[in-house]
Amino acid sequence: MKAAYIHIPFCEHICHYCDFNKVFLKGQPVDEYVQSLIKEFEIVNNETPIQQIETIFVGGGTPTALNEQQLETLCKGIRSYLPFSDGEFTFEANPGDLSTEKLKILAEYGVNRISFGVQSFNDELLAKIGRSHRVKDVYSSLEKAAQCGFTNISIDLIYALPGQTLDDFNATLKEAIALKLPHYSSYSLIVEPKTVFYNLMRKGKLSLPNEDVEAEMYKLLMAEMEKNGLDQYEISNFSKPGFESKHNLVYWNNEEYFGFGAGAHGYINDIRYSNAGPLKKYMVPISEGKRPIFDQNKITKKEKMEEEMFLGLRKIKGVQISHFYKKYNEDVMEIFKKPIHEMMNRGLLTVNDGYLLLTNRGKLLGNEVFQAFLL
Numbered sequence: 001m002k003a004a005y006i007h008i009p010f011c012e013h014i015c016h017y018c019d020f021n022k023v024f025l026k027g028q029p030v031d032e033y034v035q036s037l038i039k040e041f042e043i044v045n046n047e048t049p050i051q052q053i054e055t056i057f058v059g060g061g062t063p064t065a066l067n068e069q070q071l072e073t074l075c076k077g078i079r080s081y082l083p084f085s086d087g088e089f090t091f092e093a094n095p096g097d098l099s100t101e102k103l104k105i106l107a108e109y110g111v112n113r114i115s116f117g118v119q120s121f122n123d124e125l126l127a128k129i130g131r132s133h134r135v136k137d138v139y140s141s142l143e144k145a146a147q148c149g150f151t152n153i154s155i156d157l158i159y160a161l162p163g164q165t166l167d168d169f170n171a172t173l174k175e176a177i178a179l180k181l182p183h184y185s186s187y188s189l190i191v192e193p194k195t196v197f198y199n200l201m202r203k204g205k206l207s208l209p210n211e212d213v214e215a216e217m218y219k220l221l222m223a224e225m226e227k228n229g230l231d232q233y234e235i236s237n238f239s240k241p242g243f244e245s246k247h248n249l250v251y252w253n254n255e256e257y258f259g260f261g262a263g264a265h266g267y268i269n270d271i272r273y274s275n276a277g278p279l280k281k282y283m284v285p286i287s288e289g290k291r292p293i294f295d296q297n298k299i300t301k302k303e304k305m306e307e308e309m310f311l312g313l314r315k316i317k318g319v320q321i322s323h324f325y326k327k328y329n330e331d332v333m334e335i336f337k338k339p340i341h342e343m344m345n346r347g348l349l350t351v352n353d354g355y356l357l358l359t360n361r362g363k364l365l366g367n368e369v370f371q372a373f374l375l
Helices: 030-047 068-081 100-108 123-128 135-147 166-177 196-202 211-227 246-252 279-287 301-312 321-328 337-345 360-364 366-372
Strands: 003-008 053-060 084-093 113-119 153-159 183-188 231-234 237-239 258-260 265-268 271-275 293-298 349-352 355-358
Touching (some): 003 068, 003 246, 030 258, 084 246, 135 153, 153 211, 211 231, 211 360, 246 301, 258 271, 301 321, 337 366, 360 366
Parallel strands (some): 003 053, 113 153
Antiparallel strands (some): 183 237, 265 271, 271 293
């Protein structure tokens, strides 16, 4: 048990593509929610004594939408109930949201990594996708973070946005890489149900780059990152050596983690669970001293092995054959003989130095490969 994800569902602005569990900040019981979170830490700790947490990730929503007092209360609660010493402690943030006061509070409580949702360096596109920040906010936020002593900073970018061209994405990439940050994540836009973009798409009012342009954007992303000394260690993630996201590697290594907060997911003692999403349904059980679990499933050995493959193959190194055997006492090449054979014949998978991994072509068609391992 080495990781904890903590969900803050509040946003001052809802982006057109976002389908995460979130609510408008205004008029919400934010103070009560923070107290419920801290109570959840306590309930879980009493039920399953937490030995040691090595990574904490506070995501959302927008964690930095909390005011200074709420932020400090939350950080104090994390420190009181989660046994965490000097591992990786990440807060997600929106550019423009982080005052120097908030940054100082985070630093004081040991937060040592900040992940900014930048998405694009084109103001027109930022407006089109419903982001509230502009490019100037990115620079001012990064400057403030540096002044407060933060060196482990990541930014997220999205490509294949409505009306986006290859040249535009190239310009965003160049501007992002020029910042010389230690970590970058970049994802293609996925239009999810119940979002503004989904409704526009259904009405035929969303003009997206075609699949060929999207593939060119991904190739450009990989080439530019490599050219600038940033290692691709996962399909969508790039870093300087030693700055990989340790928290996200817990997911891709199919290891266990706690999920705290409304709508959060966790995986502990072979059980995958999710908390209730609506605030009231999350907070009421906690006020009664109960965990706010909405759904839970015991994961079978077969499911674990499938997850090991479709999560592990996201990593550029791939799945280590000997580690798979050690973990499950099964030969991965035998148990998944059919999909491995099929994907190798299509030139999407290969074996190298004891690892089963995606080829360059496989990276472009990753989702097809991952689905093949759901037997």
